[in-house]
Amino acid sequence: MNLSRVRRAVLSHNVLFAASCCSALVPSVGGAEAQPAVVIEDFTLNDHAGARRSLSEWKDRPVIVVVFLGTECPLAKLYASRLAEMDEKYRDRGVQFIGVNPNQQDTLQELAGYGVKYGIEFPLLKDPGAKVADQFGATRTPEAFVLDRRRAICYQGRIDDQYGVGSARLKASRSELADAIEAALAGKPAPTPRTQGVGCLIGRREPSRADGEVTYARHIAPILQNRCVTCHREGQIGPFTLTAYEDVAAWSDMCLEVIENLRMPPWGANPAHGEFANDPRLSDEEKRLFRAWVEAGVPEGDPAEAPPPRQFTDGWQIPQPDAVYQMPVEFDVPATGTVEYQYFVWDPGFKEDKWVYAAEARPGNPEVVHHLFLFYIPPGKDEAEPEDALFNAIAAFAPGMPAITGDPEYAFRIPAGSKLAFQVHYTPTGRPATDRSQAAVCFADPSKVRKQIRIEAAMNPKFIIPPRRPDYVVHAKKKIKRDTTLYTLSPHMHYRGKSFRFTAKYPDGREEVLLDVPRYDFNWQIVYLFKTPKLLPAGTVIDMEARYDNSADNPLNPDPDQTVYWGDQTWDEMMLGTATVSDAHEDLRSGKPGSGGKSDKVALLGGRQ
Numbered sequence: 001m002n003l004s005r006v007r008r009a010v011l012s013h014n015v016l017f018a019a020s021c022c023s024a025l026v027p028s029v030g031g032a033e034a035q036p037a038v039v040i041e042d043f044t045l046n047d048h049a050g051a052r053r054s055l056s057e058w059k060d061r062p063v064i065v066v067v068f069l070g071t072e073c074p075l076a077k078l079y080a081s082r083l084a085e086m087d088e089k090y091r092d093r094g095v096q097f098i099g100v101n102p103n104q105q106d107t108l109q110e111l112a113g114y115g116v117k118y119g120i121e122f123p124l125l126k127d128p129g130a131k132v133a134d135q136f137g138a139t140r141t142p143e144a145f146v147l148d149r150r151r152a153i154c155y156q157g158r159i160d161d162q163y164g165v166g167s168a169r170l171k172a173s174r175s176e177l178a179d180a181i182e183a184a185l186a187g188k189p190a191p192t193p194r195t196q197g198v199g200c201l202i203g204r205r206e207p208s209r210a211d212g213e214v215t216y217a218r219h220i221a222p223i224l225q226n227r228c229v230t231c232h233r234e235g236q237i238g239p240f241t242l243t244a245y246e247d248v249a250a251w252s253d254m255c256l257e258v259i260e261n262l263r264m265p266p267w268g269a270n271p272a273h274g275e276f277a278n279d280p281r282l283s284d285e286e287k288r289l290f291r292a293w294v295e296a297g298v299p300e301g302d303p304a305e306a307p308p309p310r311q312f313t314d315g316w317q318i319p320q321p322d323a324v325y326q327m328p329v330e331f332d333v334p335a336t337g338t339v340e341y342q343y344f345v346w347d348p349g350f351k352e353d354k355w356v357y358a359a360e361a362r363p364g365n366p367e368v369v370h371h372l373f374l375f376y377i378p379p380g381k382d383e384a385e386p387e388d389a390l391f392n393a394i395a396a397f398a399p400g401m402p403a404i405t406g407d408p409e410y411a412f413r414i415p416a417g418s419k420l421a422f423q424v425h426y427t428p429t430g431r432p433a434t435d436r437s438q439a440a441v442c443f444a445d446p447s448k449v450r451k452q453i454r455i456e457a458a459m460n461p462k463f464i465i466p467p468r469r470p471d472y473v474v475h476a477k478k479k480i481k482r483d484t485t486l487y488t489l490s491p492h493m494h495y496r497g498k499s500f501r502f503t504a505k506y507p508d509g510r511e512e513v514l515l516d517v518p519r520y521d522f523n524w525q526i527v528y529l530f531k532t533p534k535l536l537p538a539g540t541v542i543d544m545e546a547r548y549d550n551s552a553d554n555p556l557n558p559d560p561d562q563t564v565y566w567g568d569q570t571w572d573e574m575m576l577g578t579a580t581v582s583d584a585h586e587d588l589r590s591g592k593p594g595s596g597g598k599s600d601k602v603a604l605l606g607g608r609q
Contacts, residue, residue: 217302237366
């Protein structure tokens with residue numbers, strides 16, 4: 001008898017036995033008492049090519065990974081290539097990957113296109129009615145499950161911690177799915193048997209042609225057209241479209257979730273302070289109607305009662321542009337990871353000052369351009385600095401931000417000899433892409449300009465945020481030297497930014513909160529446009545208070561163990577508040593007071609605690 005062969009056989013048997021028992025008990029999320037593992041019964045689904053595939057087809061595989069996927073979910077797109085790589089890595093070790101699509105709104109054709117787009121070679125199965133998702137207890141896409149030889153669940157949850165809702169790390173610091181696969185292959189329990197799935201709610205809702213007190217046609221379609229379809233339509237940055245009843249019904253639970261937790265529409269201002277012309281929030285009544293509609297089973301009602309589809313301008317939204325500027329080169333956006341702000345600089349050859357009264361920035365590829373600025377670099381400088389994009393902005397694009405069209409008598413000055421530049425923030429979508437964005441401007445007649453619109457700012461670069469500090473406060477102040485008309489305010493911090501508040505302290509002793517952003521979100525660089533411009537008398541001091549969360553509880557935090565200083569990179573921090581203003585009594589045509597020239601120097605006054 002060959003003893004070495006016997007030893008190998010016994011060892012193999014022990015490993016397989018251990019693997020079959022690796023999930024006999026699975027702790028629940030939150031450290032609760034261990035629960036018996038769920039054993040998945042055999043199921044049969046059609047794959048993306050229409051062929052019937054059963055779980056038992058892979059009965060010889062010691063480990064099976066089932067991942068629930070949606071073709072339009074942003075996180076399912078970002079993780080698609082990662083899953084394809086993991087499939088290739090573990091295939092020769094006996095691990096079988098299976099993708100299951102339970103979304104009502106996704107078709108087999110879309111599922112096939114998803115696989116081709118992201119290079120997925122493992123089977124992609126369609127789960128009508130989300131019956132298999134119910135068997136697993138899956139709630140979101142992407143959500144991963146590791147099954148041992150008994151087909152008991154060893155692991156359930158996220159793939160890793162690189163991507164979250166509105167967050168992206170340079171690389172994953174925890175890879176729970178890979179750890180669970182390795183443990184299952186070794187016949188050991190997963191180090192972390194369960195994590196919270198992160199992503200889009202599975203679209204389980206089916207269309208209902210019924211009528212009701214609240215219907216899609218009468219109530220929901222008008223809300224979506226006014227608040228959502230600017231971004232959630234074909235070719236725009238919204239990850240899925242909300243222009244057809246069937247899609248809206250399927251996405252209704254996800255829509256309700258992001259509406260009620262104030263993630264959508266993106267807006268950070270506290271409604272208790274100030275009124276803003278570009279406020280996209282749903283009213284309390286609109287929120288009530290949306291919830292009532294979902295709870296009633298998403299009835300469509302009479303399609304004839306729905307408003308006609310909203311029409312969008314194909315060309316420039318501003319008047320006929322005097323100049324259109326394009327990025328000097330095309331930029332390649334990677335499939336995954338984070339992309340630092342990109343700068344593209346060129347010399348337009350301005351021989352005299354240019355006065356801009358209307359401007360519009362337009363992404364070349366809306367799927368990957370999160371926001372962009374066209375700005376000028378003052379004469380004498382060759383390279384762009386991050387502050388230039390804020391202080392010298394000419395045009396800006398962010399999801400939902402309208403083009404700027406003003407009165408030709410109110411214009412923004414670009415000094416002669418300035419260079420132009422784009423700053424672009426790219427967000428990978430799971431596959432490589434290219435972009436070449438552009439912007440258009442309308443020039444005013446210098447002899448007819450009455451007021452110069454300019455950007456003022458205050459910053460405090462002297463802070464030092466200690467590691468794991470959950471509420472670090474930084475202040476900056478800006479003193480108004482002459483009567484000023486205020487049009488917009490905008491806070492700027494990075495991923496540790498928590499909240500930002502602008503408070504005006506008037507010469508007569510009154511105080512007024514101009515803008516309060518209690519939940520700052522770096523992913524949305526919002527310019528808050530006052531519905532009615534505000535007069536700030538000379539002597540007014542604007543106090544700016546920024547708070548930072550450098551703790552591990554901040555899901556956007558690049559590294560809570562780092563001491564954080566001022567810096568250009570997103571893993572550093574900034575404390576900066578900007579305002580669009582003009583001199584209240586200025587009339588450049590008659591020479592009335594108001595310089596009409598250089599803006600005040602940036603104020604630097606701050607403290608830390």
